Amino acid sequence: MTENSPTHLSQKEHWNGRAGQVWVETQDILDRLFKPFEDHLCEIVQTTNARNILDIGCGTGSTTHATAHVLEDRNGRCTGIDISGPMIEAAQKRTYAGKSRPHFINADAQSHPFRANSFDMLISRFGVMFFSNYVEAMSNLHRAATGNARLAFIAWRSPEANPFMTTAEKAAAPFLPQMPKREPGAPGQFAFAGQYRVADILKSSGWTNIDIQPIDVSCALTESDLMTYITHLGPLGLLLPGMTEEERSPALQSVRAAFDPFMDGTTARFTAACWMIQAQAS
Numbered sequence: 597m598t599e600n601s602p603t604h605l606s607q608k609e610h611w612n613g614r615a616g617q618v619w620v621e622t623q624d625i626l627d628r629l630f631k632p633f634e635d636h637l638c639e640i641v642q643t644t645n646a647r648n649i650l651d652i653g654c655g656t657g658s659t660t661h662a663t664a665h666v667l668e669d670r671n672g673r674c675t676g677i678d679i680s681g682p683m684i685e686a687a688q689k690r691t692y693a694g695k696s697r698p699h700f701i702n703a704d705a706q707s708h709p710f711r712a713n714s715f716d717m718l719i720s721r722f723g724v725m726f727f728s729n730y731v732e733a734m735s736n737l738h739r740a741a742t743g744n745a746r747l748a749f750i751a752w753r754s755p756e757a758n759p760f761m762t763t764a765e766k767a768a769a770p771f772l773p774q775m776p777k778r779e780p781g782a783p784g785q786f787a788f789a790g791q792y793r794v795a796d797i798l799k800s801s802g803w804t805n806i807d808i809q810p811i812d813v814s815c816a817l818t819e820s821d822l823m824t825y826i827t828h829l830g831p832l833g834l835l836l837p838g839m840t841e842e843e844r845s846p847a848l849q850s851v852r853a854a855f856d857p858f859m860d861g862t863t864a865r866f867t868a869a870c871w872m873i874q875a876q877a878s
């Protein structure tokens with residue numbers, strides 16, 4: 597995925613640049629791919645009485661909208677916050693069939709001056725692994741939470757447990773010596789792979805009753821969506837525009853061939869190895 601920023605870019609520059617644009621361009625594919633995670637979060641929301649929910653790193657807003665629908669009957673409201681201008685713009689443009697249309701904020705969740713004690717639940721689908729200071733971010737979110745608020749978010753387990761997610765970069769590496777290496781623990785897709793580290797971050801930020809459970813989710817992509825994934829969202833997605841045609845073609849062939857073990861007819865199938873992380877404000 598285009599979730600590890602080239603090292604010279606800040607996360608703000610990364611998500612407001614090409615990474616944000618490709619998430620907007622491939623919004624439909626990503627929404628289909630990640631729908632099972634959204635369903636998981638909505639099921640948890642359904643078990644609570646929460647009425648004022650914050651979706652952290654909401655991106656183009658699919659989960660924010662789905663949560664707002666769950667809250668319709670309770671007269672509740674869901675707010676999405678994201679650092680990416682293009683992604684928030686896409687979130688705002690979504691049509692919403694209901695009366696409690698979600699509200700969106702384009703800001704850094706790590707430092708945004710939220711009103712204290714304002715959200716009774718905070719959720720995120722893959723949107724909390726990119727902060728420059730995790731304890732500062734989680735403490736800021738804790739201040740925004742009411743005393744009885746719940747936190748529920750999904751993050752990736754290790755790259756080793758998620759071979760589909762590293763196939764493109766491994767296959768592309770010989771063609772792209774300039775590709776940034778993943779640094780364990782650095783802001784990015786796998787920053788929360790270590791559950792003890794996540795527990796420490798949450799504990800240090802004031803969260804209690806921390807519960808971290810593995811979830812394994814079956815995901816599928818059609819052949820044509822896989823090609824879009826490879827050419828837009830993989831590491832090739834960031835670097836393709838700078839490659840010549842002679843460089844591009846063999847790299848693409850090699851990367852596509854590396855996905856053969858995941859193909860089931862014309863569908864790519866894989867298991868996403870993630871954590872469901874829950875906590876309480878007090």
Ligand SMILES: C[S@@+](CC[C@H](N)C(=O)[O-])C[C@H]1O[C@@H](n2cnc3c(N)ncnc32)[C@H](O)[C@@H]1O
Pocket residue numbers: 599607611626630652653654655656657658659677678679680683703704705706720721722723724726727728
């Ligand atoms: C992997 S995407 C997930 C997007 C969305 N939650 C989804 O599931 O489609 C990560 C999101 O986190 C956002 N993000 C990164 N750092 C952030 C920060 N400091 N504050 C708010 N959002 C941030 C990015 O802009 C991006 O939209």
